[in-house]
Amino acid sequence: MDIDQTLQDWLKDKSFANNLSYHKLTTAREASSVPFPNSVHSNLQEALNRMGIHSLYIHQAEAIHLLEEGENVVISTGTSSGKSLCYSIPILNRQINEVGSTALLLFPTKALTNDQLNSFKTYSQILTSETIKPVVYDGDTASSQRSAIRKSATILMTNPDMLHQGILPHHTAWARFFSHLRYIVIDEAHIYRGVFGSHLANLIRRLKRICSFYNSFPQFILTSATIGNPEELATNLIEQKIHLIDRDGSPKGETHFMIYNPPFVDEKLGIRKSSIEAGVNFTQKLIKSKHQTLVFARTRRTVEMLLTYLRNKLPFQERETIRGYRSGYLKNDRREIEQGLKNGGLQAVFSTSALELGIDIGNLDAVILVGFPGTIATARQRLGRAGRKQQTSLGILIVTNEALDQYLASHPEYLVENNPEQALIDPQNLVILLQHIGCAAFELPFSNEEGFGLMTAEELNPFLYLLEQNGSLSHQGENFYWLADRYPAAEVSLRSSTPDIVSLNLVDEQGNTSLIGQLDAWAARWMVHKEAIYLHNAEIYEVLDLDLEKGVCLLQASQSEFYTIPVINTTIIDYKLLYSVPYQNHSANYGSLDLEIAINSYQRKRWMTNELLGLGKIDLPPQNLHTNGFWLSFSPHYIEKLREAKMWTSDRNNYGANWQVLRQKILLRDQFTCRGCGKRFDSSDLQVHHIQPFRTFSDPALANRPSNLVTLCSACHKKAEVNVMVRSGLAAAAYALRSIAPLLIMCDPEDVSLLSEAKSILNDANPAILIYDKIPGGIGLSRKLYDLRNNWIERAIDLIQSCPCDDGCPACVGPVGEPGFGGKKEALALLKGLKNG
């Protein structure tokens, strides 16, 4: 059956159609093709013909043309647009015309690497070339083969870690390779953001330095998913001018894209029906109509649940036609799944990660995303897997009740039109930079006149002197030589912001431990504290123990029904203002901060519904963090204005049926004395005040407990109310800002932290909201938000305004139990006032 037909039937079901927040049909697009340019060697053209390629899409031709001109390119067209031909044709072409020339290709995963290897090998065979030698060189390469590879490989496929530790520090063994290096390919460049990207940028500086030693000046070819700033990212990564190619000439079949928002179960609390349930139902419908479906979930746990639920609904003999896929699968498993999908043996595959699937599963009829996967770029990549030629395909995003999910449900344009997400890096982060300068000095001595990347010699010298002071370098005459007996590359972890790392050791049932990964020691405190539920490669683990001194974390596989979020208490010790822009009601400030981070407790939240289940304790000493941040300082007269405009009025009068009785009880208990100023008053002049606001409780009985009630006179009551408003309004605004930030800066939740204070030292004991990079030295995130602050504030306002809840929910200012809940009105008023200057 045709997808259109299936959908027509489906849309007749009101319970489905009413919950679609978006449905768009994109008509099919013909390919925009051009013939091979003359620069492509006839042998290669023939080989391409034999592989079924008789022309090029315009973006492929553009890439080839620009590369011929000696330029660098970044190709940012969609999924399955034939990006790899943009580099494989120029590489092969060059190696035919200039025998012995070489190319270096960096891939983030093994699966992608192997697919490309096969492709190059095939071409090399068709061309019957004895000199074009594609190889993979990584940690799994047998030592017996390494020598031969160094001697003769011309197309070297590897990954950043191998380049960093295994190749660059031994570059003399690769003298031939580097001397003839013409192209460097960086695939999936958008993943090189944040800490990892900052490391990679420095790695490239080292690479270019070594190339220059061997007198080569290779061109760069980058591919990227569609993000908001591919050109900027690419330019920052390679520190050279680069041309953006984003006009996609590949053909696209007709596609339906839908966003399904599960209906409310409890609108007040913002709880919605399970997206897993919806995912199972939709998949079942689709495979019934014989549409092969690929379903993506965020965690393996969700994959397992989807699998189990669906299998239970299917007749016995069909159960094996549904498979799960997760990271760490071996080649054979992947092949089985590929075959199964190709020959129709498999009807549906549930997966956690798109990249690992490599390229060869082809495209499918339908793709379902259960929950927004965190970035728009990823969502698009995954949705892009739907679409066979000549046939209509379907993509469905099922959102959860989280803020960003809900925001996208009402702003689908970000998923279908321009992606606003910016991938940011900061290669000048001091900690990261210093580590790579050390590695570079090991590779080649630094002369006094030499810089590093775009850093001048003058900017570099302090680092070299520092390394000399600590005994790593020896300054002799005109050069700095590496003299320590350490191997600096071994001490650098490319994904960590500091050199200190914690090993993640998995303990199995027999008590055996195996290393599953590493984590920045700095981040380990809040990501893998004892009892934390930790996600690694979409697998779920529970932390048994964290020993920061030894750098070891013990974990075990977890079936927990909840996940954990650490509660971070930030104290601002000191700050240094770098930029400040004053406005009528506030000022926007950016600078460096000295913070003390204390993590004393964590929240337990139910998976998928995000319901707060309880708190746990953490026993960790506080840590200092020196980083950069952006803060909004609100002037006290602005707060006054808001209060007077009754924006921040006291709340409803309905505190329950027996309120009057309760009120009397409290007044008696407090002996008609105001607990604020200590004076006695008549009953008519006194008010009973809820310490924690009534509306922040889901249960009135809890709100009205005597411990939460206190007698205050009118004046003190007003003051108390304002304080409450300020606090909850600030917290609510902070929550909204925090939720919407990833839309702009493509960061993981662990990378930034928001803090709201009614009496902040950043603002002379007046209210402020601070966002800071949770990485020592900062990584450019809060800086970008500072630059984009108007945009950011607008969206936060939008987020709050378009939320249908009364006082707050997880989708706008925070769920029940969190400080922002109940502060919705205040937050809106607070933020709106910033717009007017």
Next chain:
Amino acid sequence: MADWSDLSEQLKKLGVRLGRDSELSKPVRKKQPIESLVNGHEFETMFGTVFSSDHYYAEDHIHGTVPLKPFSRHDVLALWAQAAQLADCAISDFIFLDTETTGLSGGTGTIPFMIGAARFIQNQFVVEQFFLRNPSEEKAQLAALNQFVDGGQAIVSYNGKSFDLPIINTRYILNRLGNPFEEMAHFDLLHISRRVWKRRLKQCNLGNIEKEILQFQRSGEDAPGYLVPEFYRDYLLNGDGSQIAKVFYHNEIDVVSLSALFTTLAAILEDPNPDNFAHAADIYSLGKLMESLDKEDIATNLYASDSLIVTKGEELVLSLLSRAKMFKRHKNYDQALPLWQHAHELGSAEASLELAIYYEHLAKDLTQALSYTNTLLKQAESQPSPNKSSIEQITHRRERILRKMLR
């Protein structure tokens, strides 16, 4: 440079720990000139001068109990080194090489601050130790080395294939100089020393070989290997040259021992007379080495030697089996059988197996085959931790023989 202290403050705030090395706490003195610490001379090159400590030995100098200059030919040694064409190469074209480096990790940041090279020149054994007073002299150091090794055809080293030469090659590339060692053959004596002596000595590092085989005792002026990089850093960074002389001594003896060891090995391989050996283990090891070089007669002579047989050690059984294997290779079962018998009587499971195979498939004497198989089974089962798969295989064989017998 005021800037770096500000940078240092910043980094400290970021939690970066600097000053891992203990050297920071050492006082920095004015550097003593190397000439005042060791004897040597300046070597002139077109890239400047380099300091070298030179030593001259008479070619018949006895090092421990061995003369420096080979008294035998080195044909078999060259054969082993896959450089048979060097059988006729004069000893004066062999370059004995050992380096001292700033670290052990290899890679481009490891500097051989001392390159010890020696060769026989006229009737002397000349050792030159090219030393970097500071790393900027490296080009001169390499140029001087080039001059010294000019005309050389082979390198003699200890673990040089994995360590010293890759580092030296790297230095030539980094300094953009022609590498004279590229065309030379390489005799890495570590590998052949292991072949000959590992069975007996277990530890085959140069120090142990020097002690046990050459019987040379180093003086107290020796620096332990693991402290060498630190002593150099003390000299270079802290101006403390008090220990540097020890590094020179250490390197010098390494190079001299290389020559004595070369002489020893050449002689042993050229004339492997079992009577010259006190240890059965050595005789057996040598036999295996000869066998691997296709010198079966010599191997047999060693395997069958009285010295080996008399010890009645483990090597006796092994040598019986090795001899039998050679005969088997040439299908000479008449000669192999009594050897297997003898080994079987001494309790060798491998011998029992060979006999079982022979009787089953070649002699077609199933009774005998069964008898040997039963012995094998009993042996395998009575092991402290019996190997399941071996027992399975033997049982399989036994059942097959029984089936054949029933036909």
